[in-house]
Amino acid sequence: MGTKQFGGSPEDADLRRADSLAREIFSDVANKWALLIIEALGERTLRFSELRNEIEGISHKMLTQNLRMLERNGLVERTVHPVVPPRVEYTLTEPGQALRVTIDGLCDWTQRYLGHIETSRHRFDA
Amino acid sequence: MGTKQFGGSPEDADLRRADSLAREIFSDVANKWALLIIEALGERTLRFSELRNEIEGISHKMLTQNLRMLERNGLVERTVHPVVPPRVEYTLTEPGQALRVTIDGLCDWTQRYLGHIETSRHRFDA
């Protein structure tokens, strides 16, 4: 991804467009907070404040910002209940669920190699 | 990950350590450039300059910086050939390969939902 060489033909223009779009999506998604949000949602539906509690260390601003971004990309769905005080809920869409599966893989990987990595770090820092 | 609540017992102290380490690794890895580097390496061995050409848009600095980080975490191996001019090669280690598999999943996901996402974006922006 992002490594191909294109020429000047119309077909290549399309490929280039798809490629840069892929890059863009990649940048959106390969981001700490976005991944943690998706992971936190899992198959549940959570309110804004619940997400905030769920994800340790995330600021109000980052949460809103990333939720908007994920909504824009169609990965989470935002439901506003017209009550006072407001109740806003977030759920993963089908694309979001599909992404979650791969993120689960990333989490598993992290757990599996935790020891490896810690050792490697100590060796490197010496 | 990063969502659990711990108490004050010694066992919990260990869990907390592992948890914060996991967070740290997650932050290291959930980064655009790191992922692109791992993806670029694949099962090949590449030189510094080759990586630089392979990954469109990466700066000298970001490449070095991320390579160091990946080396520190034991995901890539750095081999220096004592010749002039210097020849330095990078390969994925076994943990790195394992990670690459999950990143491949992420790339597949991106390709599969490219259309979905583009549509969703247009709808959102209106």
Place this chain on the structure above:
DNA sequence: CAGGATCCAGCATGATACTG
């Protein structure tokens, strides 16, 4: 060729205050 060091612009982020 690989990579360290430095300088600096600009963006990302956090804190705070305000609205419906």
Place this chain on the structure above:
DNA sequence: CAGTATCATGCTGGATCCTG
């Protein structure tokens, strides 16, 4: 409760120059 807006700032990352 959820969200927006504003401001201060610290860090990220690019450009550049230098070394073995």
